Amino acid sequence: MANAQGIxxxxxxxxxxxxxxxxxxxxxxxxxxxxxxxxxxxxxxxxATIGKIDATAALAAPGVLxxxxxxxxxxxxxxxxxxxxxxxxxxxxxxxxxPHPSLAQGKVRHVGDPVAMVIAESKAxxxxxxxxxxxxxxxxxxxxxxxxxxxPDAPQVWExxxxxxxxxxxxxxxxxxxAAFAKAAHVVELDxxxxxxxxxxxxxxxxxxxxxxxxxNYTLYTxxxxxxxxxxxxxxxxxxxxEHKLRVVAPDVGGGFGSKIFHYAEELLVTWASRRxxxxxxxxxxxxxSFVTDAHGRDHISKARLAVDANGKFLGLRVHTYANMxxxxxxxxxxxxxYLYATLLSGPYDFPAIYAEVKAIFTNTVALDAYRGAGRxxxxxxxxxxxxxxxxxxxxxxxxxxxRNLIKPEQFPYQTQVALQxxxxxxxxxxxxxxxAIKYDEFGARQAASAARGKLRxxxxxxxxxxxxxxxxxxxxxxxxxxxxxxxxNVRVHPTGSVTVFTGTHSHGQGHETTFxxxxxxxxxxxTDQVEVVHGDTxxxxxxxxxxxxxxxxxxxxxxxxALDKIVDKGxxxxxxxxxxxxGDIEFKDGAYRVxxxxxxxxxxxxAFAAYVPHNYPIETxxxxxxESAFYDPKNFTFPGGTHFVEVEVDPETGVVxxxxxxxxxxxxxxxxxxxxxxxxxxxxAQGIGQALYEEAVxxxxxxxxxxxxxxxxxxxxADLPMFKVGNHVTACTHNPLGIxxxxxxxxxxxxxxxxxxxxxxxxxxxxxxxxxxATPEKVWRAxxxxxxxx
Amino acid sequence: xxxxxxxxxxxGHSIECSSSTLxxxxxxxxxxxxxxxxxxxxxxxxxxxxxxxxxxxxSCTMLAVEAEGAELTTIxxxxxxxxxxPMQAAFQECHGLQCGFCTPGMVMSATELVGRNQDPSESxxxxxxxxxxxxxxxxxNIVRAVQTCARTMRxxx
Numbered sequence: 001m002a003n004a005q006g007i008x009x010x011x012x013x014x015x016x017x018x019x020x021x022x023x024x025x026x027x028x029x030x031x032x033x034x035x036x037x038x039x040x041x042x043x044x045x046x047x048a049t050i051g052k053i054d055a056t057a058a059l060a061a062p063g064v065l066x067x068x069x070x071x072x073x074x075x076x077x078x079x080x081x082x083x084x085x086x087x088x089x090x091x092x093x094x095x096x097x098x099p100h101p102s103l104a105q106g107k108v109r110h111v112g113d114p115v116a117m118v119i120a121e122s123k124a125x126x127x128x129x130x131x132x133x134x135x136x137x138x139x140x141x142x143x144x145x146x147x148x149x150x151x152p153d154a155p156q157v158w159e160x161x162x163x164x165x166x167x168x169x170x171x172x173x174x175x176x177x178x179a180a181f182a183k184a185a186h187v188v189e190l191d192x193x194x195x196x197x198x199x200x201x202x203x204x205x206x207x208x209x210x211x212x213x214x215x216x217n218y219t220l221y222t223x224x225x226x227x228x229x230x231x232x233x234x235x236x237x238x239x240x241x242x243e244h245k246l247r248v249v250a251p252d253v254g255g256g257f258g259s260k261i262f263h264y265a266e267e268l269l270v271t272w273a274s275r276r277x278x279x280x281x282x283x284x285x286x287x288x289x290s291f292v293t294d295a296h297g298r299d300h301i302s303k304a305r306l307a308v309d310a311n312g313k314f315l316g317l318r319v320h321t322y323a324n325m326x327x328x329x330x331x332x333x334x335x336x337x338x339y340l341y342a343t344l345l346s347g348p349y350d351f352p353a354i355y356a357e358v359k360a361i362f363t364n365t366v367a368l369d370a371y372r373g374a375g376r377x378x379x380x381x382x383x384x385x386x387x388x389x390x391x392x393x394x395x396x397x398x399x400x401x402x403x404r405n406l407i408k409p410e411q412f413p414y415q416t417q418v419a420l421q422x423x424x425x426x427x428x429x430x431x432x433x434x435x436x437a438i439k440y441d442e443f444g445a446r447q448a449a450s451a452a453r454g455k456l457r458x459x460x461x462x463x464x465x466x467x468x469x470x471x472x473x474x475x476x477x478x479x480x481x482x483x484x485x486x487x488x489x490n491v492r493v494h495p496t497g498s499v500t501v502f503t504g505t506h507s508h509g510q511g512h513e514t515t516f517x518x519x520x521x522x523x524x525x526x527x528t529d530q531v532e533v534v535h536g537d538t539x540x541x542x543x544x545x546x547x548x549x550x551x552x553x554x555x556x557x558x559x560x561x562x563a564l565d566k567i568v569d570k571g572x573x574x575x576x577x578x579x580x581x582x583x584g585d586i587e588f589k590d591g592a593y594r595v596x597x598x599x600x601x602x603x604x605x606x607x608a609f610a611a612y613v614p615h616n617y618p619i620e621t622x623x624x625x626x627x628e629s630a631f632y633d634p635k636n637f638t639f640p641g642g643t644h645f646v647e648v649e650v651d652p653e654t655g656v657v658x659x660x661x662x663x664x665x666x667x668x669x670x671x672x673x674x675x676x677x678x679x680x681x682x683x684x685x686a687q688g689i690g691q692a693l694y695e696e697a698v699x700x701x702x703x704x705x706x707x708x709x710x711x712x713x714x715x716x717x718x719a720d721l722p723m724f725k726v727g728n729h730v731t732a733c734t735h736n737p738l739g740i741x742x743x744x745x746x747x748x749x750x751x752x753x754x755x756x757x758x759x760x761x762x763x764x765x766x767x768x769x770x771x772x773x774x775a776t777p778e779k780v781w782r783a784x785x786x787x788x789x790x791x
Numbered sequence: 792x793x794x795x796x797x798x799x800x801x802x803g804h805s806i807e808c809s810s811s812t813l814x815x816x817x818x819x820x821x822x823x824x825x826x827x828x829x830x831x832x833x834x835x836x837x838x839x840x841x842x843x844x845x846x847x848x849x850s851c852t853m854l855a856v857e858a859e860g861a862e863l864t865t866i867x868x869x870x871x872x873x874x875x876x877p878m879q880a881a882f883q884e885c886h887g888l889q890c891g892f893c894t895p896g897m898v899m900s901a902t903e904l905v906g907r908n909q910d911p912s913e914s915x916x917x918x919x920x921x922x923x924x925x926x927x928x929x930x931x932n933i934v935r936a937v938q939t940c941a942r943t944m945r946x947x948x
Contacts, residue, residue: 012884012886013886015891016882016883016888016891018891019888019891019894019895020875020891020894020898021866021867021875022825022826022865022866022867022869022895023867024826024891024892026892028829029819124809200926201892201926202828202830202838202892202924202925203830203890204829204830252890252891254828254891254893255889255890255892257926287832287833288832509890509891509927511889675886679927679928679931679932682928682929682932683926683928683929684929685929686926686929709832709833710831710835710836710924715926716929717920717930718917718918718923718933718934719914719917721930721931723913723931723934724929724931747929
């Protein structure tokens with residue numbers, strides 16, 4: 001390590017102090033002069049036509065400034081909320097892309113669909129007046145469940161989407177896959193549901209719009225993971241004002257997990273409403289509102305078939321999946337069950353043939369989109385449940401079956417049958433690490449000890465792969481993305497040698513203010529105290545695509561490194577002049593420019609000072625100043641992977657599943673800050689275990705969300721989880737300058753099937769062979785009871 | 792509107808608010824002490840936890856008028872000047888926070904625990920924090936932070 005604060009050091013976080021002192025600045029913390037407040041009147045129906053909207057009483061209520069409806073939105077020519085990814089059907093035709101008005105136009109299509117916006121002097125006044133808005137609804141038949149929406153007689157969410165099908169897409173070689181199944185010694189079959197979950201970042205979404213009539217400038221403060229994308233979508237599609245007149249600020253953001261990627265109607269509406277009422281307008285979601293308006297995650301119904309030869313070698317995989325889109329297409333919704341799901345179905349395995357079909361389906365529910373892992377958890381759950389089932393049916397040890405099929409280190413780069421090319425990995429190394437960490441060989445003794453206490457102990461595993469840093473732009477454009485997926489950075493060296501970094505990524509818990517400062521420390525030899533990382537403000541940062549898909553370090557960090565290369569190169573020219581040497585003889589090392597082979601040197605700070613006080617300076621050939629920008633467009637995805645083990649103890653009397661041990665080994669590429677990387681894994685594991693055991697957003701068949709609050713939606717609590725054993729084996733990504741792959745989602749991707757496999761391992765002696773997520777005590781108890789009855 | 796006198800972080804305040812104003816609203820909206828957060832509407836998440844006469848209380852479950860005469864401490868009042876409280880320092884040391892949103896409530900709740908129990912077990916910590924939700928850390932490093940703080944406050948034993 002060149003620098004004690006550089007790459008590889010667990011530097012304590014720079015951002016912590018303000019959060020610990022209660023001085024973070026989240027969107028709702030900001031109150032602007034003359035602040036007005038908005039509350040939305042939302043549909044209580046999953047599907048209804050809207051008759052008359054009578055706002056007379058609401059407008060007469062104390063403190064009310066305005067009541068705005070879909071008619072006002074239409075009259076002012078605001079655009080609908082756009083979808084950012086267009087998927088093609090099997091036959092090459094376009095997907096059904098229905099309109100998405102920001103305030104309902106004649107119809108509502110899910111509970112929570114906004115119908116009117118009440119603006120008042122205080123939130124309390126707006127809330128009281130919202131109850132007075134009288135809306136005539138004529139309820140229509142609704143379809144609240146994916147399983148119902150695919151039935152022939154299901155109510156139609158959109159007239160133009162026959163059978164509620166948004167798109168019917170496929171990938172892989174069907175004929176080759178059929179041939180593989182024809183020669184298989186065994187075919188393993190599994191039907192699976194991947195449960196619908198609500199993201200639940202602890203900070204509810206909020207937006208504060210401010211129109212300044214004097215300058216004709218708009219400012220939006222919003223809980224976003226990618227403010228530049230929001231500005232782009234508002235400028236081009238929804239608000240229709242040029243980008244130089246719109247500033248979007250995402251200040252401190254209290255977690256995202258994907259749910260704050262998307263452009264939401266409220267962002268547009270508060271900004272527009274500020275122009276209408278001439279005052280800043282703030283809206284903050286209540287948690288029950290978040291449950292019915294934040295994009296949810298997962299919700300797949302799949303059939304999976306695995307063809308295996310007599311030696312346990314995988315020959316082929318065939319998958320059919322229905323994926324719920326909700327009522328409207330959220331920003332990246334179509335990409336999630338296609339290019340982030342089916343392309344991952346080869347997992348870490350060498351598959352000669354794969355064919356997958358995905359039908360995306362509309363329902364009368366809030367939209368679904370990317371949630372921590374986004375498609376990869378669904379692929380991993382399917383594959384790892386299937387592999388585990390194969391091991392049991394074929395009576396091959398679960399570790400041995402995986403070993404026979406894992407891609408070997410010498411096979412990289414490995415071209416899968418579903419479009420992706422993995423650049424590098426060592427799945428055997430992470431498997432071995434995880435086996436040691438869980439003390440695999442001693443499981444039998446632990447199981448016997450549990451049995452002696454009347455408990456059923458089970459061990460479950462998954463070996464997984466995922467894809468991060470979605471790219472390159474040209475490829476994703478060809479696949480339907482309507483945005484580029486590069487990242488931007490600006491590095492500004494100040495005259496006395498301190499540094500400000502402007503990054504287009506956004507930190508909402510990931511610790512960029514520390515890790516990116518470490519990149520600067522590592523390269524320039526300055527202390528992290530001398531570095532400020534700025535993110536989340538379109539007026540300060542040149543451009544950016546934000547943070548999602550574990551891309552910040554691999555893509556955003558690479559953009560910073562490119563800018564640093566330019567800084568170092570320019571510094572060499574300045575140093576050569578100061579040291580009266582040729583540029584080719586100058587090296588930069590440990591924070592100083594040296595004439596190679598001599599002790600003549602200039603500290604980085606001296607060179608920076610000369611750049612801004614160019615008295616003795618190569619002014620004819622080098623511009624003053626030391627500031628560089630870079631854009632980085634990745635050449636490929638990165639491919640983290642690893643092995644996750646989970647050990648559970650099941651109480652056969654109550655069905656309660658106790659997670660007693662979790663040991664994982666991941667390969668996330670080169671690690672900048674091990675402390676932060678471990679923390680990212682922990683958080684992902686908690687969300688993955690949450691999905692497997694506790695969480696499910698339950699809609700009824702009429703489209704009412706049955707558990708839209710923390711009274712009934714089971715969030716993982718401290719006492720539900722154990723300490724986690726996290727290990728890393730590094731193979732460096734081959735195509736980005738830092739060798740980084742990404743860590744933000746590995747826990748949520750790898751662990752859910754390991755949990756369910758552990759539960760099934762515990763219940764196997766009773767004859768239980770299947771259980772769905774979340775494996776609640778009731779579900780486990782019923783499975784045990786049914787097995788006893790059947791047995 | 793009635794005038795309510797609140798004593799917060801050692802300072803007296805008079806605020807005009809309705810009798811239905813929640814303590815958390817009085818702190819955030821009237822006194823601009825925005826370190827205390829609101830993460831839910833059912834008193835489940837604990838992001839709004841403050842100390843009322845030394846006991847941790849979810850400030851969304853209490854009316855501002857009920858806090859009259861009490862000694863209130865919010866996250867802004869925990870540090871001594873620029874010196875972090877040992878619990879705050881332990882959260883930084885152990886990476887017990889990520890997005891920071893649940894952190895004030897988590898720190899206030901944990902501080903009461905170590906005040907009552909100088910050597911809490913892992914299980915005691917986890918159960919004490921059941922009323923505080925965190926979505927980022929998986930609680931692993933929060934538990935470590937509380938253990939670290941307890942050790943510091945016992946004098947490193």
